[in-house]
Amino acid sequence: MITLLTTPADRELVITRTFDAPPARVWEAWTKPEHVRQWYGVAALPTVISDVDLTVGGAWRWGQKAPDGREIAFSGTYEEIVPNERLVYTEVFELMPGPPVHVTLTFDDTPDGGTALTSTSIWPSSEIRDQALATGMEAGVKEEYDRLAAYLETM
Template sequence: MARPEFIVSQADNEVIQRLLLDAPRERVWELMTDPELIPQWWGPAALTTTVEQMDVTEGGKWRYVQRDAEGNEHVFSGVYREVVPPERTAGTFEYENEPGDVMFEVATLEELPDGNTLLTIRSRFESSEALNAAVESGMEAGATESLERFEELVARS
């Protein structure tokens, strides 16, 4: 397994994540957009993730609640602005515990000639302050662990 790439672009107020997956694009899409599978890979393994809402259609909403061992909740939500199966999703992403900083996230699945899939996630922040706060809060560790867990799910499927 290759380690996911995590690139911070200060010039664009953006984080870019990339992961090469050993599976066809259609299968990766199915695993990525199945609400029953999200808890198996989304977020750190130490947290329990519950999908409260996930409507993968343009204008559809999503909302995930993560709980730690002490019962503390971390709530994430957004709205899909674009859904092009099995190629990409684009929409908002907000950490509800600290409302106000909404990022725009685009996830693209590129089908490669060898049958593998390159997943690229671009997260654009409203300001350099919001980007820096996310990076300083541990975004890289959490995002990397999520992608590693997703890669494991893809390998098992």
């Protein structure tokens, strides 16, 4: 499966990927800390943070530990939760704090029983979005989604 990143509008980033698992399983892998620890981030770094308070207004924080001991963490707050269908939240990269990114994830059924996952994020500016993309974000996202796909096969 292909993970595709596109920039259809000035401050927008859309990530799409189809997974060979039903929406309920993809949702569970995305929202339960014990599952997040198994696939989140890049394989070269251990995932040491996966806190999830899956309530509207609840906080989440996911992160990995760099070789120098630094935490590379993202965090935010849940704004809307529709189990197995839609998750809306804010996201901040803690090493570069600033205005949050607003993310909407949709978990759509596919005709073959899989899930089309779409992440639509609205960034504070096109410059910030483009800076994030320039850091190698696309390769990291693709690796992470490949890891999620492999993990889903084991659930």
